[in-house]
Amino acid sequence: MTDLLKTPILYSFRRCPYCIRAHMALKYAELKIELRSVELSNLPAEALAVSPHATVPSLVIGEHEYIDESWDIMKWALQQNDPEHWMGENQQFLQEAEMLVETNDFSFKEDLDQYKYADRYPQHPARVYRERGEEFLQELEEMLQQQVFLLAPQITVADVAVFPFIRQFALVDKPWFDAAPYPRLQHWLVAMSGTSWFQDAFRKREIWQSGATDSLL
Secondary structure: OOOEEEEEEEEEOOOOHHHHHHHHHHHHOOOOOEEEEOOHHHOOHHHHHHOOOOOOOEEEEEOOEEEOOHHHHHHHHHHHOOOOOOOOHHHOOHHHHHHHHHHHHHHHHHHHHHHHOHHHOOOOOHHHHHHHHHHHHHHHHHHHOOOOOOOOOOOOHHHHHHHHHHHHHHHHOHHHHHHOOOHHHHHHHHHHHOOHHHHHHOOOOOOOOOOOOOEEO
């Protein structure tokens, strides 16, 4: 039987898109979570003990149980509480969200990294990597032609799962993105950036040190 913690612990890094989406889902679900903001270059022993790959986010939910994939953290959070039906009735949005996350987390994330850090990938100029990433931007733009958010007229789990990565892509060259032919995506990005869940996730916090008092999410 799992020895669940009274208050789960989230190890997180403020600027990481994976951490942002996990944080947003946990905050939305109104769960009592101890937040430990860490530095990737100096992860505390407590974080390393529950994340053998030395990655964040990592959510400790039991003495010997943790979740270290952000998408899994999101789904876990919504299983606990989904007040505005991000998953939809009978989880109707989950399958399509899973497909978007797979594209986002693999092919688009690779394009994003190569675009953002183009100097590390001298095989092509940044423009080439940007054009590859635009295939996903175009897919999202077409989805947003049907409604204000990706899968429905209101925010769903799909919007939160891909938003931090689109935001990061847009910020690589903000003037270019603002002038690009993605008006609905631009509007969507502004709307998502204005949510209280993102504002809380991106708020600067003290770096957690061993023995420090935890702050609640």
